Amino acid sequence: MKEREMAGESPDAPDQKNPSRETPTESSEEQPADKAADRDATPEPTAATGLKEPDAADDGAAKAQNPTTDDEPSTDMAPPDVTQVIEAPAVVEAPAVVEAPAVVETRAVVEAPTVAETPAAREGDDATRELAAPDITAKPQASTPKADSRTTEARTTNRQPTEPRPVAPPEPEPPKPATDNRPGSDAATPPAKADAPVVDEDTPPPLNLLAQLTNTPPPPPSLARTLARKFKIWTPLAVLLGLVFLTVQILRPLPDPTLALGESTSSFTVDGGRLSIPWPKKGQAAVKVVGSGPIGTFGEENPVPTASIAKIMTAYVILREHPLKKDEKGPEIKVDTQAVEEGKSEDESRVEGLEVGQTFSQQDMLKMLMIPSGNNIGRLLARWDTKSQDETAFVEKMNGAAKALGMKNTTYTDPSGLDKKTVSTAVDQLKLAEEVMKFDAFRQIVAMPNADIPGLGRIYNNNDRLILAGLSIRGIKTGSNTPAGGTLSWAAYKTVDGKDLLILGTMMDQHVTGPDPNGANSLVLVQNNSKKVIEAVRKALTSATAVKKGQVVGHIADGLGGRTPVVATKDLKAIGVPGQKLTITFNAVGTSIPHTAKAGTAIGNLTLGTGTEAQRVPVALQTDLTEPPLTAKLTRLG
Numbered sequence: 001m002k003e004r005e006m007a008g009e010s011p012d013a014p015d016q017k018n019p020s021r022e023t024p025t026e027s028s029e030e031q032p033a034d035k036a037a038d039r040d041a042t043p044e045p046t047a048a049t050g051l052k053e054p055d056a057a058d059d060g061a062a063k064a065q066n067p068t069t070d071d072e073p074s075t076d077m078a079p080p081d082v083t084q085v086i087e088a089p090a091v092v093e094a095p096a097v098v099e100a101p102a103v104v105e106t107r108a109v110v111e112a113p114t115v116a117e118t119p120a121a122r123e124g125d126d127a128t129r130e131l132a133a134p135d136i137t138a139k140p141q142a143s144t145p146k147a148d149s150r151t152t153e154a155r156t157t158n159r160q161p162t163e164p165r166p167v168a169p170p171e172p173e174p175p176k177p178a179t180d181n182r183p184g185s186d187a188a189t190p191p192a193k194a195d196a197p198v199v200d201e202d203t204p205p206p207l208n209l210l211a212q213l214t215n216t217p218p219p220p221p222s223l224a225r226t227l228a229r230k231f232k233i234w235t236p237l238a239v240l241l242g243l244v245f246l247t248v249q250i251l252r253p254l255p256d257p258t259l260a261l262g263e264s265t266s267s268f269t270v271d272g273g274r275l276s277i278p279w280p281k282k283g284q285a286a287v288k289v290v291g292s293g294p295i296g297t298f299g300e301e302n303p304v305p306t307a308s309i310a311k312i313m314t315a316y317v318i319l320r321e322h323p324l325k326k327d328e329k330g331p332e333i334k335v336d337t338q339a340v341e342e343g344k345s346e347d348e349s350r351v352e353g354l355e356v357g358q359t360f361s362q363q364d365m366l367k368m369l370m371i372p373s374g375n376n377i378g379r380l381l382a383r384w385d386t387k388s389q390d391e392t393a394f395v396e397k398m399n400g401a402a403k404a405l406g407m408k409n410t411t412y413t414d415p416s417g418l419d420k421k422t423v424s425t426a427v428d429q430l431k432l433a434e435e436v437m438k439f440d441a442f443r444q445i446v447a448m449p450n451a452d453i454p455g456l457g458r459i460y461n462n463n464d465r466l467i468l469a470g471l472s473i474r475g476i477k478t479g480s481n482t483p484a485g486g487t488l489s490w491a492a493y494k495t496v497d498g499k500d501l502l503i504l505g506t507m508m509d510q511h512v513t514g515p516d517p518n519g520a521n522s523l524v525l526v527q528n529n530s531k532k533v534i535e536a537v538r539k540a541l542t543s544a545t546a547v548k549k550g551q552v553v554g555h556i557a558d559g560l561g562g563r564t565p566v567v568a569t570k571d572l573k574a575i576g577v578p579g580q581k582l583t584i585t586f587n588a589v590g591t592s593i594p595h596t597a598k599a600g601t602a603i604g605n606l607t608l609g610t611g612t613e614a615q616r617v618p619v620a621l622q623t624d625l626t627e628p629p630l631t632a633k634l635t636r637l638g
Contacts, residue, residue: 255559291613
């Protein structure tokens with residue numbers, strides 16, 4: 001019975017031709033050829049006694065591990081010979097082969113082709129042939145042809161029995177339909193392709209894999225190697241960024257150089273203590289030296305009626321709209337009926353004796369406005385300028401001019417100042433006086449104690465008491481009425497260091513105690529009080545050296561930490577009264593300071609004081625002015 005099982009024949013096969021249970025002992029080469037045909041006609045046994053029939057899942061796992069299966073005939077094996085399968089008499093004596101389930105269920109089938117490739121596989125010995133029968137009977141599908149005895153013998157030749165190794169059961173595959181893969185069969189199917197290799201999730205990393213291949217353990221991780229690896233990665237990027245940064249720093253535009261004055265030269269205070277100015281007991285006043293700045297103020301800056309000093313703004317607007325040069329007559333202006341009628345009024349200052357249609361030059365009209373303070377002439381000039389029947393449009397021009405000059409506490413309601421609603425302050429009127437005195441034609445007129453007007457006669461200045469006082473007073477305008485009391489804007493001169501200095505002052509809201517018809521007595525009061533102030537200022541006015549020639553007054557800052565000293569090329573004289581603090585500023589030549597220049601190059605002017613009459617001296621470089629060094633360019637952050 002065992003012999004029949006090893007031969008691959010089933011004891012229950014219906015087409016069994018040999019009733020005897022003995023196994024023939026003839027060699028495979030002596031078997032008749034008709035037995036091979038009988039073998040092909042005999043269906044493949046489905047099970048052998050004592051052996052476990054592999055299921056479809058086992059067969060699928062075997063096929064996946066061994067691409068050379070019964071579905072794909074082997075090309076390097078001998079032609080099938082069934083006599084070799086039933087030949088080995090020693091099969092009966094090897095029960096271990098029958099009992100070993102590893103032949104059917106384990107990886108023995110996968111490893112068989114490797115043994116079959118050796119020459120010893122075909123020669124074999126009896127002990128090796130004992131393993132042939134279980135390999136043949138392990139085929140699960142009945143529709144597949146029976147295994148070639150020689151192929152089976154070759155697969156088991158020189159193979160030693162081993163202990164079965166536990167393996168994980170393969171995942172079951174769905175049963176495949178039975179096919180006839182015999183040569184010449186119409187139903188033959190193409191050979192199945194081997195499945196893609198399965199990647200193990202536990203595949204070691206490259207370093208560990210290399211260590212396994214070279215039998216060298218991977219280097220243990222360390223902080224030094226980690227830092228070295230990061231250094232290799234980040235160093236090129238850091239170098240590139242550094243080059244970009246250096247290029248940008250070098251090519252960036254340089255900051256504009258600036259001149260910074262030293263603390264000792266930012267201002268200058270005239271020595272000699274502080275001047276005590278004899279201010280009035282009441283009202284308000286302000287004094288300044290043109291070019292040096294304010295000397296002092298008195299009283300609160302509350303708007304008060306201006307009286308006739310409002311005519312200063314009227315003259316300013318007329319000269320701004322219709323400029324005149326010194327001694328120039330200007331256009332002719334015709335007298336209208338309203339000017340003639342207003343000249344007959346007894347309650348205001350006016351010019352009498354005018355006739356309708358009479359003409360006077362612009363210069364003569366300004367003389368009649370400023371010297372005898374004709375109210376009717378002020379209104380006539382306003383109508384002539386705007387070509388209107390009233391003075392409203394001209395008053396708007398007066399207020400516009402006041403705003404432009406920064407006269408914040410001033411409001412004009414008429415061109416003569418007779419209206420008490422026309423108000424201002426001493427400080428505001430001082431701003432107007434400095435501006436209007438820039439007109440040569442105006443300075444010439446207000447300095448006259450009297451004037452002859454063709455066709456009218458001689459007119460007299462209401463300020464002749466001060467003009468003739470011997471204090472070099474040259475105007476400007478008086479004002480008086482009951483609401484305003486006495487008001488006065490004056491101009492006086494003094495020559496200091498060969499230069500004529502203009503002293504300007506305004507005094508307002510001066511009222512006498514007692515009778516004061518139309519402010520006549522208050523006008524005398526304001527003149528007397530103003531004379532005291534003029535005398536004190538003229539006497540104290542002096543000059544002093546604020547900056548000496550060659551003195552370092554500051555430096556040019558290149559914006560990156562570099563400094564180049566600058567010096568004054570001349571003595572800078574300050575003109576003022578003792579205790580007066582003067583401001584020193586710098587004005588560059590041109591629009592900006594250069595980045596490079598030679599020593600001695602004039603780069604600007606030092607200015608002491610304010611306005612066009614301020615004292616100025618050139619300043620120059622003490623050393624060469626150069627661009628900032630490379631290190632400063634590279635390290636700048638701003």
